[in-house]
Amino acid sequence: MDSSKRTPPKSPPGQKDGRYQRLVIKLGTNLLTGGTGSLDIPTMSGLVDQVAQLHREGREIVLVSSGAIAAGRDKLAADRDRRDIPFRQILAAVGQGRLMRTYEDLFDRHGIVVAQALLTKRELSHRAGYLNARNTIMSLLSLRVVPIINENDVVATDEIKEEKFGDNDNLSAMVANLLDADLLILLSDVPGLYTADPRKNPDAQLIPVVEKIDASIESMAGGAGTSRGTGGMATKIEAAKLATRSGIAVVITEGSIPNVITRLAEGESIGTLFLPTATRVESRQRWMISRLASRGKIVIDDGAAAALRKRKGSLLPAGIRDTEKEFRRGDMVDIVDQQGNRVACGMSNYSAAEIQIIKGAQSRQIMSLLGYEYGAEVVHRNNLVVL
Numbered sequence: 001m002d003s004s005k006r007t008p009p010k011s012p013p014g015q016k017d018g019r020y021q022r023l024v025i026k027l028g029t030n031l032l033t034g035g036t037g038s039l040d041i042p043t044m045s046g047l048v049d050q051v052a053q054l055h056r057e058g059r060e061i062v063l064v065s066s067g068a069i070a071a072g073r074d075k076l077a078a079d080r081d082r083r084d085i086p087f088r089q090i091l092a093a094v095g096q097g098r099l100m101r102t103y104e105d106l107f108d109r110h111g112i113v114v115a116q117a118l119l120t121k122r123e124l125s126h127r128a129g130y131l132n133a134r135n136t137i138m139s140l141l142s143l144r145v146v147p148i149i150n151e152n153d154v155v156a157t158d159e160i161k162e163e164k165f166g167d168n169d170n171l172s173a174m175v176a177n178l179l180d181a182d183l184l185i186l187l188s189d190v191p192g193l194y195t196a197d198p199r200k201n202p203d204a205q206l207i208p209v210v211e212k213i214d215a216s217i218e219s220m221a222g223g224a225g226t227s228r229g230t231g232g233m234a235t236k237i238e239a240a241k242l243a244t245r246s247g248i249a250v251v252i253t254e255g256s257i258p259n260v261i262t263r264l265a266e267g268e269s270i271g272t273l274f275l276p277t278a279t280r281v282e283s284r285q286r287w288m289i290s291r292l293a294s295r296g297k298i299v300i301d302d303g304a305a306a307a308l309r310k311r312k313g314s315l316l317p318a319g320i321r322d323t324e325k326e327f328r329r330g331d332m333v334d335i336v337d338q339q340g341n342r343v344a345c346g347m348s349n350y351s352a353a354e355i356q357i358i359k360g361a362q363s364r365q366i367m368s369l370l371g372y373e374y375g376a377e378v379v380h381r382n383n384l385v386v387l
Contacts, residue, residue: 071095
């Protein structure tokens with residue numbers, strides 16, 4: 001079946017006359033290297049040509065580009081089997097400049113200025129850093145500059161998991177969230193999401209549209225990425241879940257398809273389209289949903305979970321069963337049910353230690369249990385987003 005001929009059952013938000021205006025495009029390592037150990041200039045040139053066409057039409061394009069480590073490994077003729085983190089940071093330091101120089105040369109042919117932005121999770125985890133990054137990238141777009149974003153691998157490490165996105169799939173979803181994008185395109189060397197691994201099962205079918213990412217969809221995602229990239233289908237589904245929760249449509253497809261970027265920008269159905277599961281949310285709520293600032297978890301019982309989902313009220317101590325990790329009053333936390341499913345997120349009025357004392361109690365008992373109180377709600381509805 002020709003995927004380019006399909007039509008989605010309904011148009012996602014963010015389209016004007018079937019066209020998307022603000023796009024975040026993630027370019028994977030395997031796409032940019034053509035499956036080799038070095039940057040594939042003809043492939044990159046073709047992708048840049050498509051972005052340039054959309055730029056001439058007045059669209060706003062942000063690239064989240066992998067490839068720095070591959071470029072560095074090629075430049076140093078380094079051992080392809082060595083993958084320890086300090087060495088990968090060295091490769092990123094060498095390769096990032098080479099990657100950007102390649103992009104600059106390719107965009108110069110179209111008279112388009114590019115800008116590099118290296119982000120870390122730590123920078124975006126604070127509200128001020130989040131807003132500063134947003135303001136800078138939005139200003140670049142207003143000047144008709146194409147931002148090219150990557151994770152700052154030189155300073156972000158796998159050992160400090162709270163400070164690292166872990167892969168550019170999740171980074172691209174964070175950026176789409178940050179900018180309130182209309183469409184997130186995840187381009188790699190796979191055509192989309194299949195019902196099974198097509199490399200192992202000849203009966204596997206491409207799924208053209210996903211209306212909601214649930215357990216059955218996640219089970220189709222499989223495992224990790226390849227030796228050249230860090231993001232497999234599982235990370236792409238995780239990224240799609242974040243973006244669709246913020247009202248952003250997501251497409252996963254193969255970057256080698258002719259004119260894939262321009263065709264997707266026009267609303268053509270290629271690969272797998274993930275429809276938004278929520279309406280556009282206010283900037284502060286997008287920051288909360290992104291989990292960038294999450295410091296811990298509050299585990300609630302089934303009754304509290306149902307109440308939050310149905311009534312979208314405040315979280316009271318009576319429905320709390322436990323906490324995970326240490327967090328302080330005012331920190332952002334995830335609110336999960338007893339099965340570990342994320343129900344909501346919000347700003348806690350009490351620390352983890354205080355919640356351990358008042359969990360399961362009625363709000364009127366907080367004063368007697370703690371000797372003080374910061375309100376009847378552990379998380380007030382004004383500081384809470386139900387997912």
